[in-house]
Amino acid sequence: MKFSTDKKFAKSLDLKDPLKDFKKQFLIPGKGKNSQIYFCGNSLGLQPVTAKKYIETELKDWAELAVEGHFKGTNPWADYHKLFRKPLAALCGALPEEVVAMNSLTANLHLLLVSFYWPRERRVKILTEAGSFSSDIYALTSQIEIRGFDPAECLVEVGPREGEFAIRDEDIISKIEELGDELALVMMSGVNYYTGQAFDMEAIAEAAHNAGAYVGFDLAHAIGNIPLNLHEWQVDFATWCSYKYLNAGPGATAGLFVHSENFHLPRFAGWWGNDEKERFLMKPEYEPSIGAEGWQLSNAPVLPMAVLKASLDIFQKAGLKKIFKKSEQLTAYLEYLIKIKCTPAQKEKPYKIRIITPTEPSRRGAQLSIYFEKGDGKRLVQQFAKEGIILDWRSPNVLRVSPAPLYNSFTEVYTFVEKFAEFCEYIN
Template identity: 55%
Template sequence: MNLENNLAFAKTQDEADELKDFRNQFLFPKHNNKEFIYLCGNSLGLQPKVAKAVLGSQLDNWANYAVEGWFDGDQPWMFYHKELKKLMAPIVGAFPSEVCPMNTLTVNLHLLMVSFYQPKGKRFKIIMEGGAFPSDQYAIESQVKFHGFDPKEAILEVFPLEGEEILRTEDIIAKIEENGSEIALVLFGGINYYTGQWYDMEAITNAGHSIGAIVGWDLAHAAGNVPVKLHDWQVDFACWCSYKYQNSGPGGISGIFVHEKHFGNTELNRFAGWWGYQENKRFKMEKGFIPEAGADGWQISCTQVMPMALYHASLQLFEQAGFIEPLRNKSITLTNYLEFIINEVNINLGFEQYKIITPKDVKDRGAQLSIIAKEQGKLIFDGLVENHVLGDWREPDVIRLSPIPLYNSFEDIYKTGQILLEVTRKVLN
């Protein structure tokens, strides 16, 4: 496709977009009665219009049934999570039995590491990407300390080569192989929050397994954004938040994945709770934890009905859109157009003010572009917000923009380029 930097081209692309009507299913933030161009779904997704009704139906159940809502009504709370499991599974390439909505992301990361980080002898190290999101760094650091190890010895980080912004898959694999006999766990983020790099999850998983390690993934920036195949890739475990690309609201409920190959492993440690006990005997209140089959056996506390209702609202839109494949196709074209528009801004400025550090190859990125602003980045970002373009700022000099296929348009991207050019000229002149 020959891309064009004009409004007519953008409108033509939007008119041909089979997913264009989904934009009308979301609420956009406004200032002075003018909607923002919202390019921050990689941080917090927009509210689906149906969310209020779905949440309201559960509030009605609470009002009408009170405690009996656990067993009465059209959606008894006791089994509500099972409706979500069917919709979550296609998003991460899993069987419904392998996923479960529960808790929040870092809580789940800790719970899964209880089971899957089991250091023994000289095999006690965890390998991760350097510059991972702080929550992952803190969680991993505290886990190795809990087992009595020094984080400086127990944590191996892989950084880009000097002068480069992104990690090379061959360097990650080489680091895994170099330290193979000492690695207990390979734990990466599926997509790096800062650069937007989508790691080769299948290759890294295979490399981890080849040296006898467990492999897990934090899919905070990948789930609902890019097609992953957790089951087929033989990933051991994963977890994700649902409030970014999956639009479940601030602090929305998390999800976990545990591969079915681990379901029969009675040697796995886990922090147990009542809700993870086998369902058909749960109310007998007996001693001695016996886990429910599948990922449900990692639950601890009872179903979080209201957060799950908000997640359910968005998952139904994913189902209507055909889950990930149609969204991924649009995401690639939207993000390619954003890349083109950023380069057009540089051309119009007459110099490279903006450098995209997210990989150029679409197989190595999702919906996000991370853009270094070489001069006055924060002032320019603030200028974008003042002109109703809402992205995300990351110190020291990166603007993150993320066009979401469910609700962003080509016209959004075109207008963002025009505003960025105008703001840049104003700030730098």
């Protein structure tokens, strides 16, 4: 698409936007003309309008049915987790039996590492990306330590080349090949939280398998943000949180994916992972459910999962193809305007900012990370907040801007960049 710097162009895109009415499906902080422009959905998505109704449905059944709500009522709770099979499978590019909504991201990661990290002989190392989210590093480090190994030797990071911010996929694959039979697991982000870079998960999975290792991904910033095809890519496992692009609320119920080829692997056992035909017989023998549901420990937390259901129903109604197409256009338009209005080559003293998110649409989602070479960018974010524009600052010096296709418009992107160009004077 050929863009224009004219504000009328942004408005014309909004008029033609097939998703323009979906903003009404979310609660925007502020009221009327004072409503916020919210570009922080990569940190916490907005509340679906229907969230309260969905929760109240379950509260009503609880009030009227009590324990009978497990098997009667609007959405019987004993099977509540099954409501998420199809929508999560669509988001992941998976078979319905390969996904389950459960727990939190890091708890799921630990449960998956029990199954997929088996250090033995020379094959003891885990490869991850430099600059991955700290919670992932904590999980990987502790899993290595609890098995009696040294993280300094067993946890290997691959980072960007000097002067670069994104990590080249070929460098990841090269490191996998270099580690060879020392490699037990490749575990990294699908999309890096700091730079917004989307990794080539298919190529990484192929390289890991060629080296004889398992491969898994943290999809916290990927699910609901970029197209995924985990089953066809032969990804062994993945996990994610649901409070970012999936808009399921703070601390929302997370989820995981296990490829069907790995259903036989050992795992920690719990009541709800047991075969549902045997679950209420209370036998001492454990017979895991077939599929990702076999990694469950406990029954579904219905009230928070009701919000996840509200959001996923919106995704299904909007259609993933339309969502990802608009996401690509919004991010490209944001990049176009920033490069013209905030880093103009003709200026005698260009602003000291740099977009560190890859330019190629296939290597990013709905996020641009803007690196500040000088100046107080954090103060700039605070100034934006006073203007009703909500952004995210990540230490030491990156501003993350995330236009979400379900509730952000092209005009909002235009308004932000106009204000950004004005505010950038503060950091020179």
